Amino acid sequence: xxxxxxxxxxxxxxxxxxxxxxxxxxxxxxxxxxxxxxxxxxxxxxxxxxxxxxxxxxxxxxxxxxxxxxxxxxxxxxxxxxxxxxxxxxxxxxxxxxxxxxxxxxxxxxxxxxxxxxxxxxxxxxxxxxxxxxxxxxxxxxxxxxxxxxxxxxxxxxxxxxxxxxxxxxxxxxxxxxxxxxxxxxxxxxxxxxxxxxxxxxx
Numbered sequence: 705x706x707x708x709x710x711x712x713x714x715x716x717x718x719x720x721x722x723x724x725x726x727x728x729x730x731x732x733x734x735x736x737x738x739x740x741x742x743x744x745x746x747x748x749x750x751x752x753x754x755x756x757x758x759x760x761x762x763x764x765x766x767x768x769x770x771x772x773x774x775x776x777x778x779x780x781x782x783x784x785x786x787x788x789x790x791x792x793x794x795x796x797x798x799x800x801x802x803x804x805x806x807x808x809x810x811x812x813x814x815x816x817x818x819x820x821x822x823x824x825x826x827x828x829x830x831x832x833x834x835x836x837x838x839x840x841x842x843x844x845x846x847x848x849x850x851x852x853x854x855x856x857x858x859x860x861x862x863x864x865x866x867x868x869x870x871x872x873x874x875x876x877x878x879x880x881x882x883x884x885x886x887x888x889x890x891x892x893x894x895x896x897x898x899x900x901x902x903x904x905x906x907x
Contacts, residue, residue: 727764730754731778734771738814742878743772776832779811780839787843797851802893804847805870808840809889812874840867857896866896 733754737745747768751758765771786807790800815836844863852859870889877885 726756726760728778730756730761730764731775734775735779735810735814738772738775739810743768743814747771773828773832775814777835779814780836783807783811784839784843787847791847791850796856797847797854798856798893798897801847801851801857801896802890804844805866805889805893806886808844808867808870809874809886812871813878851896855898858898861896 730750734750737750737753741749747758747761750771751761754761761771765774783804787800787804790803791797793800795803841863844867848857848861848863848866851857869892873888873892874885877883
């Protein structure tokens with residue numbers, strides 16, 4: 705292969721990496737806007753947060769449903785990667801669990817708006833839910849097992865039970881300003897502690 709071909713190949717790879725980063729920036733911005741304003745938030749708010757034009761968003765995601773589904777999958781992958789990173793950060797396993805559950809709550813606020821968007825495509829919604837369980841149950845299990853092995857929480861709770869419980873506490877939280885789901889979830893995570901949960905994890 706000629707040097708020119710090598711350069712062209714490297715240039716194409718760099719452009720692909722830039723495209724992936726740009727798309728991730730859009731998805732991060734959309735997720736943040738959805739958390740604060742819901743999935744019906746104006747697309748221009750997402751564009752402003754991402755620092756791009758409206759045309760850039762529509763080029764990647766022609767419809768709102770496309771954008772919401774992409775955000776859902778992006779957040780699932782971010783959560784899946786965050787678990788091992790938190791365990792490796794040097795904090796206690798219980799603290800890592802609490803921080804991961806905090807990220808999970810942010811995800812759930814976005815997820816609640818998904819059902820209405822996909823109501824006409826139950827098969828699509830079921831596929832996303834299966835993906836969600838396949839990716840996140842093992843991560844939550846790893847966090848729980850690490851905290852139990854360290855003697856920081858009571859053993860016996862399954863990842864499904866914890867994630868289902870957190871999900872139930874978050875239902876309707878985005879539409880009721882008098883209800884602080886995050887505080888209730890922090891009490892739940894604190895209550896897992898082997899010493900009786902006398903100390904809340906840091907917010």
